[in-house]
Amino acid sequence: MLYKLIPPSVVTATIQLPASKSISNRALIINALGKGIYPPENLSDCDDTQVMIKALTEGKETIDIMAAGTAMRFLTAYLSVTPGERTITGTARMQQRPIQILVNALRELGAEIEYTRNEGYPPLRIKGAELKGNEITLKGNVSSQYISALLMIGPALKDGLTLHLSGEIISRPYINLTLQLMQDFGAKAAWTSPNSISVAPQPYQSIPFKIESDWSAASYWYQIAALSPKAEIELLGLFHNSYQGDSRGAEVFSRLGITTEFTSQGVKLKKTGKAPERLEEDFVDIPDLAQTFVVTCALLNIPFRFTGLQSLKIKETDRIAALRAELKKLGYVIEEENDSILMWNGERCEPEETPVIETYEDHRMAMAFAPAIIRHPNLLIADPQVVTKSYPGYWEDLKQAGFQVINEG
Numbered sequence: 096m097l098y099k100l101i102p103p104s105v106v107t108a109t110i111q112l113p114a115s116k117s118i119s120n121r122a123l124i125i126n127a128l129g130k131g132i133y134p135p136e137n138l139s140d141c142d143d144t145q146v147m148i149k150a151l152t153e154g155k156e157t158i159d160i161m162a163a164g165t166a167m168r169f170l171t172a173y174l175s176v177t178p179g180e181r182t183i184t185g186t187a188r189m190q191q192r193p194i195q196i197l198v199n200a201l202r203e204l205g206a207e208i209e210y211t212r213n214e215g216y217p218p219l220r221i222k223g224a225e226l227k228g229n230e231i232t233l234k235g236n237v238s239s240q241y242i243s244a245l246l247m248i249g250p251a252l253k254d255g256l257t258l259h260l261s262g263e264i265i266s267r268p269y270i271n272l273t274l275q276l277m278q279d280f281g282a283k284a285a286w287t288s289p290n291s292i293s294v295a296p297q298p299y300q301s302i303p304f305k306i307e308s309d310w311s312a313a314s315y316w317y318q319i320a321a322l323s324p325k326a327e328i329e330l331l332g333l334f335h336n337s338y339q340g341d342s343r344g345a346e347v348f349s350r351l352g353i354t355t356e357f358t359s360q361g362v363k364l365k366k367t368g369k370a371p372e373r374l375e376e377d378f379v380d381i382p383d384l385a386q387t388f389v390v391t392c393a394l395l396n397i398p399f400r401f402t403g404l405q406s407l408k409i410k411e412t413d414r415i416a417a418l419r420a421e422l423k424k425l426g427y428v429i430e431e432e433n434d435s436i437l438m439w440n441g442e443r444c445e446p447e448e449t450p451v452i453e454t455y456e457d458h459r460m461a462m463a464f465a466p467a468i469i470r471h472p473n474l475l476i477a478d479p480q481v482v483t484k485s486y487p488g489y490w491e492d493l494k495q496a497g498f499q500v501i502n503e504g
């Protein structure tokens with residue numbers, strides 16, 4: 096499928112954003128471990144959360160979590176402490192996303208996990224067991240999801256759990272999000288040093304819990320505001336004191352001339368029109384915003400240097416390669432350094448007349464390139480349905496904001 100887009104001259108919209116998939120999937124695991132009586136409210140309707148709900152409720156022997164990294168990692172730990180024997184698998188890409196660091200850590204605690212195809216990668220065969228041991232060291236520089244997965248089962252272990260993280264810790268706000276939610280649900284879990292975390296053996300308590308809207312999804316609306324000549328956008332369901340690290344996107348966008356006003360319902364975006372000559376930012380804490388800012392800065396003609404992108408190669412696709420290939424079609428030559436830095440010094444190439452933006456089974460490629468239509472008429476988005484991974488209503492919301500979204504077949 097191909098989508099052609101036509102932007103409105105003025106974007107005016109009030110958008111009910113989807114709920115955060117990161118919070119939804121943590122609340123579901125904690126709720127399952129705590130045998131909660133209050134189901135989490137406002138769960139996301141996205142694929143990544145739907146696969147998690149199915150895995151926890153259907154009781155199937157083979158669980159297919161499709162492309163959901165959080166579901167794969169969190170369920171691997173959860174199934175290791177849950178009676179029964181199951182196979183957990185996912186898409187072809189999921190079978191290329193590494194999981195050895197988590198499996199080794201769980202095995203050290205006594206978990207019974209086997210690789211059914213390739214060593215180090217899903218699918219996994221997991222037999223639930225009572226885990227022993229309470230102190231392990233693992234790498235913190237590949238994916239924070241391994242750490243979140245281990246932390247969430249910590250309260251269920253007889254002696255609790257202490258994790259020592261080696262290397263530069265990436266995606267730290269996602270670890271903090273896990274700790275925050277665990278604490279909300281009555282667990283004792285906290286950093287004890289800059290790279291160690293301890294969890295007490297104390298069961299979760301069930302509480303009513305409402306899930307916030309998704310700040311990563313909000314970033315595409317900030318992007319639309321930044322690229323549009325005129326925009327009045329209100330985003331509902333975002334909290335001022337957000338648990339989500341991606342709320343920092345609001346501060347980075349303020350440097351691109353988009354200010355945020357918090358209301359009782361969410362946020363209103365305002366354009367000040369000011370833009371910097373150049374943007375430098377470290378994305379190690381906010382990797383999911385990288386595509387948003389790479390595309391926005393290129394289209395606004397703002398040279399940039401973005402560091403901390405080392406996790407992008409093992410996400411839904413190799414996002415470093417995907418960004419460079421697709422921006423080239425729009426006439427921008429983006430450089431890469433050390434597998435972890437993307438830079439643009441203003442260099443251009445001949446843009447394609449009708450560029451077809453490939454999305455590589457990556458929701459964020461579709462969502463970050465769609466707003467580019469405001470500055471680059473004629474582009475088409477391939478396989479637009481990929482957005483269902485985190486934001487199923489994205490195209491409907493664009494229509495509500497005055498965009499024409501035409502299915503070109």
Ligand SMILES: O=C(O)C1=C[C@@H](OP(=O)(O)O)[C@@H](O)[C@H](O)C1
Pocket residue numbers: 116117118165237238239240243265266269382383406
């Ligand atoms: O814990 C989470 O909810 C997530 C952690 C991050 O992954 P990494 O820790 O692998 O960077 C992020 O990219 C992902 O979208 C969601």
Ligand SMILES: C=C(OP(=O)(O)O)C(=O)O
Pocket residue numbers: 162163164165166383410411459485
């Ligand atoms: C990286 C992402 O998801 P996950 O790792 O959970 O598949 C994402 O949503 O950008």
